Amino acid sequence: MTDDIKDINQKLENKKPTIKQLELQLKRLEQQQAKEKEKLTKQLEREREKEQKNQARKLRNKKIYDWGGLVPLAFGPEEFDKIADNPELKQCMIGLLLTVRSQLKTVGFGLTAENKPTWLEYYKNQSKKFLEERNNG
Structure with a gap:
């Protein structure tokens, strides 16, 4: 019986480093996931800003086009x-x-x-x- 307990204790001691390695690996993966989420959030924000600038540019170009029509209207x-x-x-x-x-x-x-x-x-x-x-x- 004591041999069985020693065996079990031995197996537990052998598994502890593996558990610690898995915990470390899990922690690294969680950190990596957080970094990727942050990158994705920043990329989405850049895309939104880019789209807003694009829309503003299109609106400005339309205004310029509309105003440019005044010269031919005034002069014929x-x-x-x-x-x-x-x-x-x-x-x-x-x-x-x-x-x-x-x-x-x-x-x-x-x-x-x-x-x-x-x-x-x-x-x-x-x-x-x-x-x-x-x-x-």
């Missing part, structure tokens, strides 16, 4: 073709736009959110006048 197709094909006229248009911007600033509107209703109203009135003059001849 023939005049716009002349402006678009002539670098000097294009430079003049850029100069005019910069002049308008500086005039808005000096008039006190400033292109700020608080002043947005004021300068929008100003431009609406200016564009109405322009279109009326254009339609009347």
Whole structure:
């Protein structure tokens, strides 16, 4: 009987290192799993940010495209073709736009959110006048 107890104790002693190794291995795997989860979370966040930036870029490009349509509308197709094909006229248009911007600033509107209703109203009135003059001849 004592031999059996000694045998059992011997087997237990032999299994202890194996159990410790398994515990260490389990701990390593848990740490590795935590690291992988963190990597995945960071990757998902990067993907989300990338998608948000992509959507913002698309929206901005659409706004630029929409605003770009104002020049042909204001000048008509023939005049716009002349402006678009002539670098000097294009430079003049850029100069005019910069002049308008500086005039808005000096008039006190400033292109700020608080002043947005004021300068929008100003431009609406200016564009109405322009279109009326254009339609009347």
